[in-house]
Amino acid sequence: xxxxxxxxxxxxxxxxxxxxxxxxxxxxxxxxxxxxxxxxxxxxxxxxxxxxxxxxxxxxxxxxxxxxxxxxxxxxxxxxxxxxxxxxxxxxxxxxxxxxxxxxxxxxxxxxxxxxxxxxxxxxxxxxxxxxxxxxxxxxxxxxxxxxxxxxxxxxxxxxxxxxxxxxxxxxxxxxxxxxxxxxxxxxxxxxxxxxxxxxxxxx
Amino acid sequence: xxxxxxxxxxxxxxxxxxxxxxxxxxxxxxxxxxxxxxxxxxxxxxxxxxxxxxxxxxxxxxxxxxxxxxxxxxxxxxxxxxxxxxxxxxxxxxxxxxxxxxxxxxxxxxxxxxxxxxxxxxxxxxxxxxxxxxxxxxxxxxxxxxxxxxxxxxxxxxxxxxxxxxxxxxxxxxxxxxxxxxxxxxxxxxxxxxxxxxxxxxxxxxxxxxxxxxxxxxxxxxxxxxxxxxxxxxxxxxxxxxxxxxxxxxxxxxxxxxxxxxxxxxxxxxxxxxxxxxxxxxxxxxxxxxxxxxxxxx
Numbered sequence: 001x002x003x004x005x006x007x008x009x010x011x012x013x014x015x016x017x018x019x020x021x022x023x024x025x026x027x028x029x030x031x032x033x034x035x036x037x038x039x040x041x042x043x044x045x046x047x048x049x050x051x052x053x054x055x056x057x058x059x060x061x062x063x064x065x066x067x068x069x070x071x072x073x074x075x076x077x078x079x080x081x082x083x084x085x086x087x088x089x090x091x092x093x094x095x096x097x098x099x100x101x102x103x104x105x106x107x108x109x110x111x112x113x114x115x116x117x118x119x120x121x122x123x124x125x126x127x128x129x130x131x132x133x134x135x136x137x138x139x140x141x142x143x144x145x146x147x148x149x150x151x152x153x154x155x156x157x158x159x160x161x162x163x164x165x166x167x168x169x170x171x172x173x174x175x176x177x178x179x180x181x182x183x184x185x186x187x188x189x190x191x192x193x194x195x196x197x198x199x200x201x202x203x204x
Numbered sequence: 205x206x207x208x209x210x211x212x213x214x215x216x217x218x219x220x221x222x223x224x225x226x227x228x229x230x231x232x233x234x235x236x237x238x239x240x241x242x243x244x245x246x247x248x249x250x251x252x253x254x255x256x257x258x259x260x261x262x263x264x265x266x267x268x269x270x271x272x273x274x275x276x277x278x279x280x281x282x283x284x285x286x287x288x289x290x291x292x293x294x295x296x297x298x299x300x301x302x303x304x305x306x307x308x309x310x311x312x313x314x315x316x317x318x319x320x321x322x323x324x325x326x327x328x329x330x331x332x333x334x335x336x337x338x339x340x341x342x343x344x345x346x347x348x349x350x351x352x353x354x355x356x357x358x359x360x361x362x363x364x365x366x367x368x369x370x371x372x373x374x375x376x377x378x379x380x381x382x383x384x385x386x387x388x389x390x391x392x393x394x395x396x397x398x399x400x401x402x403x404x405x406x407x408x409x410x411x412x413x414x415x416x417x418x419x420x421x422x423x424x425x426x427x428x429x430x431x432x433x434x435x436x437x438x439x440x441x442x443x444x445x446x447x448x449x450x451x452x453x454x455x456x457x458x459x460x461x462x463x464x465x466x467x468x469x470x471x472x473x474x475x476x477x478x479x480x481x482x483x484x485x486x487x488x489x490x491x492x493x494x495x496x497x498x499x500x501x502x
Contacts, residue, residue, distance in 0.1 A: 001303065001305055001426070001427075001428045001473075003269060004269035004270075004273050004274055005273070007274075007480075007481060007483075008273070008274065008275060010480055011275065011480050011481070011482070013480060014285055014480070017285065017288050017289070044292065061291075061292050065291045065292055066288040066289055066291050067288070068291075069287060069288040069291040070284065070285065070288035073284055073287065073288075073494045073498045073499060074494070074495070074497075074498035076501060076502040077291050077292060077502070078292065078502055079291070079292025079293075
């Protein structure tokens with residue numbers, strides 16, 4: 001097994017899942033208001049290659065959805081990757097009872113055949129996320145769901161700064177080590193050359 | 205000569221100039237000894253170390269870190285993170301896995317066994333049974349959950365390139381027919397060819413099918429046992445039951461090895477197909493872990 005320090009360093013990625021774009025708490029049945037009804041689930045469909053405007057959707061899955069899932073563990077999120085580049089890149093949001101006003105305004109008139117059908121108590125709204133960057137998609141989602149962003153605590157920001165500092169130091173250390181290795185190799189090469197000359201002289 | 209030697213480090217240049225007049229082979233011995241003396245100290249020390257090491261074999265035990273350096277998690281917290289890492293993945297593909305670090309010597313026996321979980325990890329393990337058709341064995345195999353049973357129909361399917369099973373077992377009565385059918389070339393590279401050596405030719409087909417369906421093989425490698433222990437959709441209780449069963453069995457294995465050998469569980473790490481490893485602290489849930497009911501399903 002890898003040693004503790006390497007593992008702990010790697011585990012710092014969980015900090016990235018707690019804070020950043022997508023780290024927000026969605027309205028649940030308990031915290032729902034008239035304006036923003038509760039969210040029951042999400043479904044994302046996009047094509048596997050990035051051309052045709054599917055890049056943002058994929059980045060949204062990579063970056064935002066883990067954070068969303070971490071802060072809203074009870075909300076099922078499904079993702080479907082298709083091979084149909086012409087097909088839709090669509091995010092389906094399921095509201096309980098009825099969608100929020102913002103959602104019905106922003107709803108796109110596309111269909112996503114991979115999205116599960118809303119149940120009798122749900123209503124779904126499809127967002128067209130083609131040709132959008134993932135941060136824009138996240139803003140859209142925030143607008144229609146009324147998600148409350150989770151602010152990073154001072155301690156988390158501290159840790160983040162520390163990690164940043166470490167990665168900068170790593171660049172410097174890599175350079176220094178490369179220089180040392182190069183010097184060693186040069187030295188060895190020169191010694192070998194010198195030895196070669198001795199051999200030649202011996203043969204004369 | 206002069207131009208090339210000017211590129212050399214001063215030490216080497218010194219040597220060259222000193223040996224230049226003496227070109228006879230006989231004079232090489234003093235030259236070599238002189239050369240060794242002027243080598244940098246670090247190299248000389250390195251050589252001494254390497255000769256000293258030859259007799260020694262290194263530490264007897266695997267090096268263990270101090271668990272106090274480690275951030276450890278309750279099961280529910282680790283699950284919450286892992287479920288976030290696995291978001292959007294196929295729920296039948298992504299699995300929880302456990303890495304159990306043992307405290308053990310580098311040499312000596314290793315733990316190797318098979319385990320049945322209270323909650324089956326494999327979503328479906330399709331099993332093929334080769335046995336004489338129309339016998340009691342066939343009925344039993346089907347009852348135990350084998351997907352493909354028979355002789356000729358199995359051979360035909362395999363020859364047609366349709367291998368729709370993950371495990372293949374054979375009854376001794378059908379072994380000759382199997383060998384005659386010449387499937388080794390197809391099944392062999394996939395590790396599906398039944399043979400006595402791998403224990404896939406058995407009399408009691410039914411019980412083996414049962415075992416294969418719920419059983420997982422594990423073994424210790426470099427003091428770590430790695431086993432998949434649950435589907436991502438499992439609830440924390442299901443995962444806890446599986447984890448307990450695993451650790452209990454491993455403890456039993458370790459106890460049953462030999463009187464002189466002590467092996468004990470040192471650390472338990474929960475991980476998943478796409479997630480990092482979380483060292484577990486043995487608690488089920490902590491104060492700020494979410495409700496248990498939400499940590500299951502998709």
